[in-house]
Amino acid sequence: MDLGFRGAVADYYHRYRRGYPPAAIDALVEAFGLSTDDVVVDLGCGTGQLTLPLARRVRSVVAVDPEPDMLVRARSAAGEQGVANVSWMIGSDADLPTLGTVIGDRNLGGVTVGQALHWMDHEKLFRDLAPLLRSGGGVAVLANGTPLWQQDTAWSHALRGYLEQWLGTKLTRTCGTDDASQLRYGDSLTAAGYDVASTAVDYTDELSTEQIVGGVYSALPVHRLPAPEQREQFAERLHDVLQPHLPFTEQIRVSILTGRVAEL
Numbered sequence: 423m424d425l426g427f428r429g430a431v432a433d434y435y436h437r438y439r440r441g442y443p444p445a446a447i448d449a450l451v452e453a454f455g456l457s458t459d460d461v462v463v464d465l466g467c468g469t470g471q472l473t474l475p476l477a478r479r480v481r482s483v484v485a486v487d488p489e490p491d492m493l494v495r496a497r498s499a500a501g502e503q504g505v506a507n508v509s510w511m512i513g514s515d516a517d518l519p520t521l522g523t524v525i526g527d528r529n530l531g532g533v534t535v536g537q538a539l540h541w542m543d544h545e546k547l548f549r550d551l552a553p554l555l556r557s558g559g560g561v562a563v564l565a566n567g568t569p570l571w572q573q574d575t576a577w578s579h580a581l582r583g584y585l586e587q588w589l590g591t592k593l594t595r596t597c598g599t600d601d602a603s604q605l606r607y608g609d610s611l612t613a614a615g616y617d618v619a620s621t622a623v624d625y626t627d628e629l630s631t632e633q634i635v636g637g638v639y640s641a642l643p644v645h646r647l648p649a650p651e652q653r654e655q656f657a658e659r660l661h662d663v664l665q666p667h668l669p670f671t672e673q674i675r676v677s678i679l680t681g682r683v684a685e686l
């Protein structure tokens with residue numbers, strides 16, 4: 423299925439999407455007792471926001487994504503940052519059982535899914551992963567904040583109004599970042615036999631108009647992006663709509679749901 427994470431969208435994603443704060447990576451390391459002996463799979467790795475900081479804490483990461491353009495961007499970011507212990511693989515959640523035959527049973531320290539589980543068959547995935555995880559390892563589901571147009575601030579409400587008018591549609595999707603989705607994922611982890619816990623890392627940041635425009639473009643399927651010659655006008659109009667609501671303060675909550683397999 424083409425989800426539109428291609429071409430210019432991959433570039434915007436690489437440039438404007440938030441990385442994960444060090445405390446979020448610490449929480450994963452602590453939850454699964456990760457060390458430099460461990461191999462971790464980052465599923466739905468995108469342009470590597472989670473992959474790269476994680477790779478610095480473990481032996482290696484297998485980073486999996488169905489979208490070649492996202493992987494190309496991630497791989498070049500790894501090169502720029504001197505991260506050399508990641509294997510980049512085109513694939514999806516459906517490929518995990520096959521990848522498991524390569525990695526072998528009980529050999530993974532963890533599997534991370536950042537902002538991507540809503541595209542997957544999560545119940546099947548959680549069941550497929552259990553035999554691949556070592557004792558004390560587990561699955562982590564991360565949500566990196568709330569979509570820019572879904573936040574409870576005046577600038578975010580204004581952004582939503584502008585985007586709904588521009589796109590001609592209501593924007594209701596939360597991309598799995600809402601509490602109800604997190605609860606549903608937690609229930610599925612429990613049903614698949616994992617020991618479930620959750621934690622969060624909160625911080626505040628201030629955005630520029632450019633970051634908001636880039637963040638919006640990174641979240642649109644490529645066929646919904648304004649045409650290249652319309653982007654300047656899109657940004658100028660959005661700037662005017664947002665200006666009365668300065669400063670553009672964002673409260674970011676990184677939610678981390680972990681499912682650990684029992685210690686053997």
Ligand SMILES: C[S@@+](CC[C@H](N)C(=O)[O-])C[C@H]1O[C@@H](n2cnc3c(N)ncnc32)[C@H](O)[C@@H]1O
Pocket residue numbers: 425427439465466467468469470471472486487488489492513514515516535536537538541542566
């Ligand atoms: C919103 S991005 C998340 C990127 C990164 N993990 C992060 O936290 O910022 C979602 C990614 O999931 C990928 N994806 C979509 N469907 C997938 C599937 N069925 N299995 C694995 N990855 C998938 C997309 O190609 C995209 O790169």
